[in-house]
Amino acid sequence: MQRWLVIPAYNEERALPRLLGRVAALGVVDGVLVVDDGSSDGTVACVEAWHDGPRAQVVRHGTNRGLGAAMRTALSAITAGPLADDDMVVTMDADDTHDPALIPRMCAAAVEADVVVASRYCPGGREFGLAWHRKVLSRAASAFLGLMRPVPGVRDYSCGFRAYRVRILREAVARYGADGLVTTDGFACMAEILLRLHRLGARCVEVPLELHYERKEGRSKMRIARTIRGYAQILRAVSPAEDILARQR
Ligand SMILES: Nc1nc2c(ncn2[C@@H]2O[C@H](COP(=O)(O)OP(=O)(O)O)[C@@H](O)[C@H]2O)c(=O)[nH]1
């Protein structure tokens, strides 16, 4: 079974080399796909200069289009590529706040699941160094989605660190198209992907994540108002009515 790592990156020249170094040292993946979203710094150069790890590919957007657009590009490329249905795709942030040492445990948990969420909110999950307003926003978003669009087995709807079985991603792209799987360009895309996979019958489980936000250099790229609007959009987009309409199409 192969494991590929997908990293959406926007101006991450400082954190990404550190993360790639840790990935190489651990030897936990067979390949890395970085989606560079119109970075104006040396993000692409640092991936191209990385030769002491697994195979690395970069897909570039000419302009900055947002995290959702990068995930759409990544999922299109991965599902159209040579990976087998049983292989795993792991997504994680480029900012070196997620620990790649968790990847084997996430892939092991996928024995009984299609999607494994590295979760700040399940027993054993923790977060360090996060500003209080970010904690409130993330927890509120997950609590709200848990009420409005519950996904059994999941408490953390927005974390970008996840493992997916390629088969379920291919089923989702076949059903919705890549554009329909991820309709929001912003950070709410992580919740949107989860809700749509759940609608397809994906089994989801969590493993505890220690988020090390104190390692983050520079500011978060999350725009709070835009993200809240994104959640409102996906609540409308991923509705029970949409499912009925999709079956009729
Ligand atoms: N492709 C793409 N990735 C982005 C964009 N903004 C942020 N990212 C990436 O998405 C991930 C999450 O962003 P980050 O700043 O770490 O958000 P936070 O951890 O929630 O504060 C990181 O890997 C970023 O490099 C964007 O506009 N496009």
Ligand SMILES: [Mg+2]
């Ligand atoms: Mg991050």
